Amino acid sequence: MSRKLTHRPSLPPMNALRAFESVARLGSFISAADELCVTPAAISQQIKSLETWLGLTLFDRHAQGVSLNDAGRQAVGQLTKAFDLMGDSVSGLLRTAKPHVIKIATLPSVAQYWLAPRLNALRHSIPNLEISVTTRQTPPNLKREPFNLSLFLTPTADTNGAICLAQDEIFPVCAPELAKRLHAPADLLNETLLSDETWFDDWPLWLSHIGETGPLSTSGPVFSLFGLALEEAKNGAGVIIGHGFLVEPLLKRGELVAPFSNRVTLDQSLCLEIGNRNEHDEIIETVVNILTDDLNATTRHNHK
Amino acid sequence: MSRKLTHRPSLPPMNALRAFESVARLGSFISAADELCVTPAAISQQIKSLETWLGLTLFDRHAQGVSLNDAGRQAVGQLTKAFDLMGDSVSGLLRTAKPHVIKIATLPSVAQYWLAPRLNALRHSIPNLEISVTTRQTPPNLKREPFNLSLFLTPTADTNGAICLAQDEIFPVCAPELAKRLHAPADLLNETLLSDETWFDDWPLWLSHIGETGPLSTSGPVFSLFGLALEEAKNGAGVIIGHGFLVEPLLKRGELVAPFSNRVTLDQSLCLEIGNRNEHDEIIETVVNILTDDLNATTRHNHK
DNA sequence: TCCAGCAAACGAGATTTACTGATCTCTAGG
DNA sequence: CCTAGAGATCAGTAAATCTCGTTTGCTGGA
Numbered sequence: 001m002s003r004k005l006t007h008r009p010s011l012p013p014m015n016a017l018r019a020f021e022s023v024a025r026l027g028s029f030i031s032a033a034d035e036l037c038v039t040p041a042a043i044s045q046q047i048k049s050l051e052t053w054l055g056l057t058l059f060d061r062h063a064q065g066v067s068l069n070d071a072g073r074q075a076v077g078q079l080t081k082a083f084d085l086m087g088d089s090v091s092g093l094l095r096t097a098k099p100h101v102i103k104i105a106t107l108p109s110v111a112q113y114w115l116a117p118r119l120n121a122l123r124h125s126i127p128n129l130e131i132s133v134t135t136r137q138t139p140p141n142l143k144r145e146p147f148n149l150s151l152f153l154t155p156t157a158d159t160n161g162a163i164c165l166a167q168d169e170i171f172p173v174c175a176p177e178l179a180k181r182l183h184a185p186a187d188l189l190n191e192t193l194l195s196d197e198t199w200f201d202d203w204p205l206w207l208s209h210i211g212e213t214g215p216l217s218t219s220g221p222v223f224s225l226f227g228l229a230l231e232e233a234k235n236g237a238g239v240i241i242g243h244g245f246l247v248e249p250l251l252k253r254g255e256l257v258a259p260f261s262n263r264v265t266l267d268q269s270l271c272l273e274i275g276n277r278n279e280h281d282e283i284i285e286t287v288v289n290i291l292t293d294d295l296n297a298t299t300r301h302n303h304k
Numbered sequence: 305m306s307r308k309l310t311h312r313p314s315l316p317p318m319n320a321l322r323a324f325e326s327v328a329r330l331g332s333f334i335s336a337a338d339e340l341c342v343t344p345a346a347i348s349q350q351i352k353s354l355e356t357w358l359g360l361t362l363f364d365r366h367a368q369g370v371s372l373n374d375a376g377r378q379a380v381g382q383l384t385k386a387f388d389l390m391g392d393s394v395s396g397l398l399r400t401a402k403p404h405v406i407k408i409a410t411l412p413s414v415a416q417y418w419l420a421p422r423l424n425a426l427r428h429s430i431p432n433l434e435i436s437v438t439t440r441q442t443p444p445n446l447k448r449e450p451f452n453l454s455l456f457l458t459p460t461a462d463t464n465g466a467i468c469l470a471q472d473e474i475f476p477v478c479a480p481e482l483a484k485r486l487h488a489p490a491d492l493l494n495e496t497l498l499s500d501e502t503w504f505d506d507w508p509l510w511l512s513h514i515g516e517t518g519p520l521s522t523s524g525p526v527f528s529l530f531g532l533a534l535e536e537a538k539n540g541a542g543v544i545i546g547h548g549f550l551v552e553p554l555l556k557r558g559e560l561v562a563p564f565s566n567r568v569t570l571d572q573s574l575c576l577e578i579g580n581r582n583e584h585d586e587i588i589e590t591v592v593n594i595l596t597d598d599l600n601a602t603t604r605h606n607h608k
Numbered sequence: 609t610c611c612a613g614c615a616a617a618c619g620a621g622a623t624t625t626a627c628t629g630a631t632c633t634c635t636a637g638g
Numbered sequence: 639c640c641t642a643g644a645g646a647t648c649a650g651t652a653a654a655t656c657t658c659g660t661t662t663g664c665t666g667g668a
Binding site: 010011012014015017018054055056071074075077078079081082083085086087088089090092093094096097098105134140144145146147 | 319400
């Protein structure tokens with residue numbers, strides 16, 4: 001009945017609020033766009049629609065970006081709480097309804113070379129376990145998105161509350177065959193330098209750390225996934241920068257070798273973060289224990 | 305860059321969450337549809353999309369409606385808090401940014417006959433005051449929607465925290481000319497009985513309360529607004545059920561008369577509710593004082 | 609001073625999402 | 639057995655949201 005006399009709902013557009021919260025928290029339209037998986041233009045429009053609806057502006061616009069104004073600063077705290085609550089309620093729902101499902105978010109390369117070898121141990125130790133692995137380039141916001149675990153490279157500065165599994169260490173690796181031609185970094189001049197989109201900067205990074213500033217071209221083939229590039233390297237197609245925790249097993253098996261001793265330690269680690277959990281959630285504890293077995297091999301089996 | 309490798313955002317559809325929260329709180333798709341100003345079909349689809357996304361159901365379906373299941377019950381509390389927080393942050397934003405704007409939500413008839421005469425007093429007492437009156441059929445959720453005041457008929461049972469301005473009292477009124485023909489309720493048989501959509505039940509209600517169960521037809525012309533019907537009554541077009549707090553001034557001025565002494569007191573009152581406010585918000589205090597002047601005429605001017 | 613580069617704004621068209629209106633199902637109650 | 643009420647379903651449509659290409663405004667370096 002009163003449904004016909006349609007009054008416009010006096011609520012602001014919610015998606016615009018989410019966009020605002022994201023921009024406010026991250027500090028720029030571009031980062032917010034990344035987080036929400038849209039273009040900055042979409043963010044720009046959402047913010048604009050919100051400001052129009054409210055009849056006031058929320059950001060000061062500068063040439064080099066935006067910054068919250070007083071009004072925006074007032075609102076962001078509560079909004080962040082609200083969206084966190086929302087995310088947490090959904091996570092909680094899924095945890096309770098499907099306690100045997102573990103959702104892990106990680107980098108594609110970590111999933112393939114670090115996580116995959118350990119999945120069998122997990123399935124073996126925990127009957128009925130259902131593991132869902134989601135690969136992405138950026139870590140999820142565990143307060144919002146319903147993942148149980150996240151496994152990403154984290155700058156050493158902000159490893160609070162995370163379990164560090166391995167310091168990140170980079171160095172060139174290649175097929176044993178090819179390595180015979182390499183005696184010093186300068187020899188790389190004659191080789192194909194492989195790289196991938198995620199770690200595109202690894203070659204210049206390693207070269208500059210070892211003091212090599214020569215004419216080495218870092219413009220070899222670029223693969224969309226580290227895994228693809230690494231397979232090529234195994235086939236002898238070129239040299240690639242490997243990350244210690246990923247290539248260690250391959251080195252052990254002799255499928256790859258590290259032609260130089262120059263390892264560069266980066267200021268970041270492979271870190272395991274745990275999402276909000278229910279009380280007495282033994283499954284997640286067990287999973288974490290197994291994944292961290294490499295770290296504290298002596299304290300294994302102390303779960304349950 | 306990583307913007308291109310579009311991972312689907314791991315968040316549930318927010319509008320579906322809002323629909324769910326509304327249904328959970330109100331207990332039915334239809335009430336939720338009313339609250340959100342959409343059809344029940346829309347709610348049904350939103351709920352369904354949410355349940356599909358989650359991979360679990362949130363309601364038990366019965367023929368006569370839905371009821372929350374365990375999963376739904378777990379989630380609703382947090383979600384309600386989240387949406388309340390969201391609404392509150394927006395309200396706070398508007399209050400702070402535009403402290404001189406007072407938004408009032410009320411019934412159309414109350415706006416016209418009760419509020420309008422008092423607006424001048426408000427404007428007169430508070431310089432620069434900007435009053436925005438929104439009329440609708442159902443009270444706003446003050447935790448969510450950015451109104452400063454709401455003025456609606458509230459059942460006596462749930463007047464907690466509200467200021468009751470007048471008990472609701474209904475009785476027939478008509479033009480003085482027409483009243484000459486009316487000596488007892490039975491005389492209404494020969495008259496046109498006016499009514500409006502909002503208070504369509506007033507005639508049967510009054511008749512049954514005074515013990516009149518006769519053949520009186522209550523099927524006179526129905527106006528979409530009480531105000532229109534009342535104007536017709538003033539013009540002598542028929543008899544209408546008036547609400548005491550609305551027609552009192554018209555009776556005083558002699559534009560209408562109450563032909564019978566049978567007044568029926570309903571179990572509801574005109575109540576003023578105040579939305580979340582900032583500390584030290586003198587303007588809203590003043591407005592409330594002026595609107596409640598009728599009640600406590602002796603304590604007036606005690607604001608400031 | 610001029611130019612390159614970054615971040616955001618803008619506009620048009622494409623796409624996705626959400627809503628409506630009509631129809632169908634189920635069941636409690638007459 | 640029939641009816642009324644609450645949902646579910648479906649197809650067409652309306653609305654919102656997004657993308658792409660371009661433009662603007664500013665800044666820091668040549």
